[in-house]
Amino acid sequence: MKDIYELFNDIEVHDNDKKIEVSDIEKKRVFKQLSHRIVKTKKQSKWKRALSIAIVTFGVMFSAMFGLSFTAYADDIPFLGNIFKFFSSDGNYVEYDKNAEELNLLQESNGIKISINDAIFDGKTLYITYMIETHKDLGENPWVNGMPVFGDSGMSSSQKISRIEDGKYISVMEVDHLSSFELDEINVDWRIESISTEANNQGTVFEGNWEFQFDVEAVERQNLMVNETTEKDGITFTADNISITPMSFILSYSYTATYEITNNWDNVFVTVEVKDNLGNSYKTLNGRGLGDTKILVSSIATFDKVDPNANKLILTPIIELSDNDTIGYDKNGKPIKANYRSIDSEADYKEIQLEEIIVELK
Template identity: 55%
Template sequence: MRDIYELLNGIEVKTSAEDTLPVSEMEKKKVIKQLQHQIRTKKKRSYWKRMISAAIITFGLIGSLLVGLSFTSYAEDVPFLGNIFNFFSHDGHYVTYDEQAEKLDLVAESNGITLSIQDTVFDGRTLYITFMIETEKDLGETPWLNSLPRFTDTGMSGTERVTKIDEGKYIGVLETNHYAGHDFSEIEVEWIIDGISTEPNLEGTVFEGDWEFYFTVQATESRTIAVDNRWEIDGMTVTMDEIKITPMSFMIYYNHSVTEKLYNDWDFIFVEMNVEDDLGNVYPTLALGGYGDTDFDLNWMATYGKVDPDATQLILTPVIELSNSDTIGYDEDGNPIKASYRSVDSDADQEVIELEPITVEVK
C-alpha cells in the first residue's frame, strides 16, 4: 500500500544541532515505557489468537485424519529428510515449498531426544520450519514441542503438525506468523524448547530438556499487486489491500470494519476470500488470520497455494460469515450459557453473505 511513510523516503529534511532539544534519562524512560505498553497492548487485542485456537482444533482434526489415512503410502516416500514438505503436502499445503527451502541441518540434543531442523522457508509473513525428532523414548503418536520460534517482538502465533514415521522417528512442520504491520525481508530466529510432551501444552508425559536454535532466514522473492476495492453491506465495510505473490504461495491482505451494533449482534465475524483463477482452478484457503487495534477494525491475511503459472487473472469473492457460539447449557434462570467456541456442525445462528467478485490481473 502506498502511503505517506513510503513517500517520505528520500525526502531530505535538513536538521542541525539547533533542531534538537535536551532530553533527560527520565524522559526517555517514560517514552519507552509508554511505547512498550502500547505495542504490547496491541498484541493482546489481537484477534489472531482466537482465530488460531479455533484453527488448531480444525487443523488438528483434519490433519490427523488425513495423516492417518495416507500414512502408509507416504511413509515410504520419506527415505531422506529433504522432502518433509512433500510429506505434508497432500492436503494442498506446502506444494513446491521444498524448492524454495533453505537447508539448515541444525541439531540439538537433550534428555536423550535429538531435534533437528531441516528446512526453513519464510515468505515475509509466515515462517515454515520442517524438523525431525529422533529418540529411544516413547513420545507417543504426536509429540508436542510447546514452543514457537520467535523472530520479532510484535507478537506471534503458530501451528505445528508432527507425525510418527518410524519407531523413534517423527517429522513435523511448524508455521509461525507475526503481527507486525509490514512484512520482514530478513529475520533472526530464536527457538527455545524446554519440554516435549505427549499431549499439548506440556500435558501427558513430559520430557524436560533444553533444545535451542538460533538462525537467520531471508524472505523469498515476492511481488505485490495493489488492489483497490471496497464492498459495503449494512453495518460492515470490506476493503481490499493487496495480493502478494511468492514462488510457492500467495497472500491476500484485506480488512473489514463493522459497526458496534453488528459487532454486538454476533460472536464471530469472519471474512474469507474465495479465490479462483481464469483457468478454473480453485484455491483453498490454507491459513487465515486477523489482527487489529480495535475489535471493530480487523486486518486479515489469507494464505493460498502456488498460483498456476498459466493463470492471468484471479477472481476474488469475499464471503462474510457471521455466527454465534454454541450454547452449552442453561443457568438457574433459564438463560443460555454460551461457549467460547462454535463447533463445526453447530446449529447456533449463522449468516453467510457472499459479496460481488472482483478480477485481478496477475500477469
C-alpha cells in the same frame, strides 16, 4: 564365477506375506523414478549391467511382496527425502521444498535428537521442517514447547507432527510475525525447553535444552497494491494487497462490522474464496487476524501457487454470522450462552456473499 541369474536362484525367499497386485501405471512410475537415481558411467561391464537390472527387478518384486505403496518413492519417505513433500498430500506446501534453504542443524539433549532440515520465509510466515529421534515414548502427537522468535513484533505459531515409526517423528512448524509489514531477512532464535506428550507442557514432560540460531532470507516476491472495497449488510471488506512468491501468494485484507451486526451476533468470521480467469480455485493454506474479532480486523491468508498463465484473480469474500450454543436459561427465561459453537449447533447462522473483487495480475 556363477552367472548372476544362478546367484539369484540360490537365494531363498520366504513369501508368506500377502502379495498385492501392482498396476502397469505403478510399475512405470517406479521405473521412471529409479531411472533418475541410477548413476550411469561411461564404461560398464556386461555383468555389472546385468546385476543392476537384476537388483532393480528384485527390488520391485520385494516391495510388492511386502506391501509397499508404489506412490511412496524414496523422496517421499521422510528420512530419505524431504518433509515438505510428506505433508503436501493434502495440497499444502507444494513446491516449498524447491525454494527452501537447507539448514541441517542438530541438537541432542536428554536422549532426544532434534534436527532442523529446511526453512523457508515468505516475508510474513516462517516454515521450518524438523525431525525428532529418540528411544523415549513421546506418544502419538508430542508437543515441542518453545517457539522460534524473530523480528521485534509478536509471534503466533502452529505445528504439525507425525510419527512415522517408533521413536521417529517429523514436523512442519509455521511461525507468523504479527506486524503489518514484510521482512526481507530474519535472524531466528529457537529455544526448546521441553517436549511433552500433550500440548502446553501437559502429560509426560521431557525436559532438555535444545537451542538453534540461524538466518533466513525471504524468497523473491511481487507485491500488488489492490485497495478495493466491497460492502453488504453492515460488513465492509477491503482487499489491501497481494504478495506473490514462487510457491504461494499472500492476501492482506481487513473488514469492519457495524454495531448492529456485532450486537446481534456472537461471531463474525470472514473467509475469501479465490479463483482465476482460467477457472482454477486456490486453496487457503493458513491465515490469521489481528484486532477486535468483531469490529475491525486486519488479516492475512496464504494460498497455493498462482497459475503462471493466469492474468486475473477473482476474490469473493464470504461472511459467516453465528451465535454460540445455548446451555440453559436464567430465572427470567433469558438464554445463557456458551462461549463456543459446536459443529452440529442449531443456533442461528447466516452467510453473506459479498461482491467479487477483480485483481489484475498482468
